[in-house]
Amino acid sequence: MFDLLIKDAQLPGKGRVNIGIKDGVISYVGDRESHAKEIIHAHGKYVFPAFANMHTHISMSLLRGIGADFSLKDWLEKVIWPLEGKFVSPEFVRDGALLGIAESILSGTTLLMDMYFFEEEIGAVAQEVGIRIGLGFGILDFPTKVAKTQEEYIKRAREFVKVFKGAHLVFPVLCPHAPYTCGPSTLLKIKELADEENLYIHIHVAETKEEVERIRETYGKTPVMHLESLGFLSDRVICAHMVWLSEEERQVVKERNVKVVHCPESNLKLASGIAPVWDYVRRGIHVCLGTDGPASNDNLDMLEETSTMVKLQRGVSLDPKAMDSETALRIATYNGFSACGIKAGKVEEGYEADLILVDMDKPHLQPLYDPVAQLIYSAKSSDIDTVICKGKVLMEKRELKTIDMDYLRFIAKKWREQIESSLRSL
Numbered sequence: 001m002f003d004l005l006i007k008d009a010q011l012p013g014k015g016r017v018n019i020g021i022k023d024g025v026i027s028y029v030g031d032r033e034s035h036a037k038e039i040i041h042a043h044g045k046y047v048f049p050a051f052a053n054m055h056t057h058i059s060m061s062l063l064r065g066i067g068a069d070f071s072l073k074d075w076l077e078k079v080i081w082p083l084e085g086k087f088v089s090p091e092f093v094r095d096g097a098l099l100g101i102a103e104s105i106l107s108g109t110t111l112l113m114d115m116y117f118f119e120e121e122i123g124a125v126a127q128e129v130g131i132r133i134g135l136g137f138g139i140l141d142f143p144t145k146v147a148k149t150q151e152e153y154i155k156r157a158r159e160f161v162k163v164f165k166g167a168h169l170v171f172p173v174l175c176p177h178a179p180y181t182c183g184p185s186t187l188l189k190i191k192e193l194a195d196e197e198n199l200y201i202h203i204h205v206a207e208t209k210e211e212v213e214r215i216r217e218t219y220g221k222t223p224v225m226h227l228e229s230l231g232f233l234s235d236r237v238i239c240a241h242m243v244w245l246s247e248e249e250r251q252v253v254k255e256r257n258v259k260v261v262h263c264p265e266s267n268l269k270l271a272s273g274i275a276p277v278w279d280y281v282r283r284g285i286h287v288c289l290g291t292d293g294p295a296s297n298d299n300l301d302m303l304e305e306t307s308t309m310v311k312l313q314r315g316v317s318l319d320p321k322a323m324d325s326e327t328a329l330r331i332a333t334y335n336g337f338s339a340c341g342i343k344a345g346k347v348e349e350g351y352e353a354d355l356i357l358v359d360m361d362k363p364h365l366q367p368l369y370d371p372v373a374q375l376i377y378s379a380k381s382s383d384i385d386t387v388i389c390k391g392k393v394l395m396e397k398r399e400l401k402t403i404d405m406d407y408l409r410f411i412a413k414k415w416r417e418q419i420e421s422s423l424r425s426l
């Protein structure tokens with residue numbers, strides 16, 4: 001007997017199917033009728049893998065809409081870091097996480113890769129709500145509310161790893177912020193701990209031209225070559241952005257099987273540039289997709305991000321065949337899960353049940369000829385009806401099962417009232 005049966009779903013390329021789920025895993029896809037503890041009647045809705053948002057700072061949902069017209073450097077130094085200095089606390093992180101997780105589920109995401117402060121709060125919220133998150137607090141060569149010295153950061157990282165290693169749904173990740181905020185000795189200490197504990201490392205790399213110049217001036221190398229010369233790179237390093245890579249750097253990224261997280265909308269909004277990810281994909285580089293934080297995007301909508309990614313690659317390459325829909329969907333789903341060793345992202349027996357059901361029986365999705373292409377080009381995240389994470393239903397008929405929407409409104413109002421008056425003095 002299955003724990004959950006999805007009845008009468010449309011699986012692109014396969015037609016109408018029933019999907020049986022047991023212990024969080026898809027254990028049957030076919031036309032057989034079976035018994036289950038819980039049944040979802042899909043009534044012909046389309047089933048797709050859920051999204052994996054592989055680079056974000058979800059608690060920044062509380063800073064959404066602030067500092068809309070700055071470059072990355074000015075946005076961080078003049079707006080975001082002063083506000084974070086003033087407002088970030090365990091309560092801020094917890095409330096922001098709940099708001100960000102709600103938005104993520106409503107738009108079909110079941111895995112987040114997060115970097116922020118007080119990440120233990122995010123871990124607790126994620127476990128309560130039932131979503132997967134790679135958790136790591138940002139490590140920098142200057143004091144923050146998390147730690148003051150390199151020694152303290154590493155000590156706290158060790159403690160953090162102990163708490164979350166082997167936990168349900170969430171896993172610890174080491175997060176050096178960037179090569180321009182972490183010197184070689186910090187990066188090497190982090191690499192040592194990652195090797196010791198078999199952890200993923202999540203870092204911002206080559207986001208702006210300015211960063212490339214800064215690293216070249218300081219170390220005489222481009223960012224990826226700098227990391228390579230330290231012996232930092234491996235298949236467990238997840239690099240967000242990677243907008244400005246030389247030919248030599250692209251070869252190293254492929255050789256080391258480094259994971260690249262493309263964040264097109266944040267890169268556009270902060271005027272950082274457009275990463276040539278179609279070139280990366282054709283070289284066989286493992287490309288995933290992320291929104292970045294909701295204060296530089298300004299949302300956590302992976303469907304929209306996927307559509308933007310495809311259109312940008314075509315617009316820049318002048319190639320209408322650049323980034324076909326199947327590849328785009330794989331980047332936004334399977335590539336994210338597999339980058340951190342989770343067997344999900346495919347609607348196939350043996351894969352973990354991270355799934356969405358999409359109502360494609362709507363005027364803007366009809367007539368329906370190509371469900372994958374029309375998901376990316378025509379659908380909106382509000383067409384996502386049901387979200388399942390590791391076999392657990394988090395949203396059905398667009399109703400969140402584990403989050404109270406009224407409480408979210410209360411949180412957003414409470415923080416707006418506190419933060420708004422500080423904006424005038426920025």
Ligand SMILES: CSC[C@H]1O[C@@H](n2cnc3c(O)ncnc32)[C@H](O)[C@@H]1O
Nearest residue numbers: 057080115116117138177204292293
């Ligand atoms: C110390 S936790 C993470 C740190 O990163 C800041 N941040 C948010 N978005 C970006 C980005 O695109 N590039 C670099 N840093 C970013 C965030 O505000 C936190 O301070």
Ligand SMILES: [Zn+2]
Nearest residue numbers: 204240292293
């Ligand atoms: Zn970021």
